[in-house]
Amino acid sequence: MDTHATNLIKRGKKLSYLLRHDKTYAFDEHGWRVVNDLVDNHGFTIAELLEIVATNNKQRYEFSEDMTSIRARQGHSIQVDVELAEATPPDILYHGTAKAFVKSIMSQGIQKGNRLYVHLSTTIEAATKVGARHGEPVVLCIDAKRMHEEGIKFFLSRNGVWLTDFVDANYIIGIAE
Ligand code: HQG
Numbered sequence: 001m002d003t004h005a006t007n008l009i010k011r012g013k014k015l016s017y018l019l020r021h022d023k024t025y026a027f028d029e030h031g032w033r034v035v036n037d038l039v040d041n042h043g044f045t046i047a048e049l050l051e052i053v054a055t056n057n058k059q060r061y062e063f064s065e066d067m068t069s070i071r072a073r074q075g076h077s078i079q080v081d082v083e084l085a086e087a088t089p090p091d092i093l094y095h096g097t098a099k100a101f102v103k104s105i106m107s108q109g110i111q112k113g114n115r116l117y118v119h120l121s122t123t124i125e126a127a128t129k130v131g132a133r134h135g136e137p138v139v140l141c142i143d144a145k146r147m148h149e150e151g152i153k154f155f156l157s158r159n160g161v162w163l164t165d166f167v168d169a170n171y172i173i174g175i176a177e
Pocket residue numbers: 016058060075096097098101102104105108109110111112113114115118119130131133134161
């Protein structure tokens with residue numbers, strides 16, 4: 001990867017922190033952070049923000065219509081309401097985790113930890129990448145159809161991540177190969 005691309009990823013990670021986890025900033029209730037704050041206080045340029053939003057591999061960020069603010073579409077630990085759409089999930093969703101967490105998950109269910117929701121993927125491939133962030137990846141198959149039928153709410157972020165509050169262990173129906 002060239003220096004520009006590597007730098008963009010590094011800056012994207014900083015932006016991710018500033019938009020999802022920064023407890024020192026007074027976010028708008030819908031998770032918006034003023035662009036000028038990122039420019040004045042965090043060394044971003046408008047051009048750089050435009051490029052990160054446009055090229056981010058998971059389309060994690062979006063500008064407000066008037067382009068004065070920016071937010072992450074999911075993944076927050078700060079308490080904001082990013083106006084997620086409630087939706088009917090596909091029959092099966094996947095949760096990527098690390099092998100070391102599986103025993104605990106099988107007894108306690110999948111918990112959201114610091115984040116606002118449990119994150120679920122639509123493909124085994126995507127879930128494998130999520131799990132690999134924590135160690136040797138394991139992909140759990142979730143019976144999303146039954147969860148939904150039993151009244152559990154699912155939300156779909158604007159970049160295609162499925163979110164729910166908690167996955168009880170009885171909805172884990174297998175390990176993907
Ligand atoms: C695990 C990234 C033990 C859980 C990704 C996970 C995702 C348990 C870890 C998004 C547990 C939390 C979220 C239990 C859950 N016992 N471990 N009972 N319940 N865990 O980072 O899902 O690329 O907060 O399996 O792609 O890894 O940043 O969540 O391993 O979509 O956009 O506790 O973050 O998105 O880790 O990742 P995380 P996650 P971005």
